[in-house]
Amino acid sequence: MRKKYPSDVSREAFEQIRPLLESVRKQTKPRTVDLYDVFCGVLYLLKSGCQWRMLPSEYPKWRTVHAYFAKWSELGPDGLS
Template identity: 70%
Template sequence: MRKTYPSDLTREQFAMIRPLLERVRKKTHPRTLDVYDVFNGVLYVLKTGCQWSALPHDFPKYKTVHSYFMKWNEQKFVQRKKQPSILEQALKKISWRGPYLQWTQRQDKHGHR
């Protein structure tokens, strides 16, 4: 059992977005970790702005949380039109009020993400 953080969703809130988040993963073998804890790890980083490596140790490994973040945050294009990422859709569905654009809109001086 891990500690509860202010950025955590309730299990009921998470149930609304679980199908959305789980459709990203290839189902080649049984899942060994709880996606609820992974998503709350992402929310913790978004809310606190901490480095991935500073994620508290009671969350799944920070590299795992970051890997899921990268998958969920991928932008898709349909007929040259940018579609919201899975993460954007999930955050909208739960009415997320924390920072998020700093992660998606960050670009270097050459316009790259």
């Protein structure tokens, strides 16, 4: 169990947007990270303004979080690329 941060959202709130976030990634192999932790890592970074490499170790590796952020950033306003 990782430490909670003020920038975290509840699991219930996350479940509402999970389908949109999961639709961005092509299913090539099983996911090895918790998507909730990745999303909360992005929120932490946006809230704190820290650099990617300064992301606390409780979150997945910064490169993983950044890769998901880059993919999610490609989403259009209607949720499609």
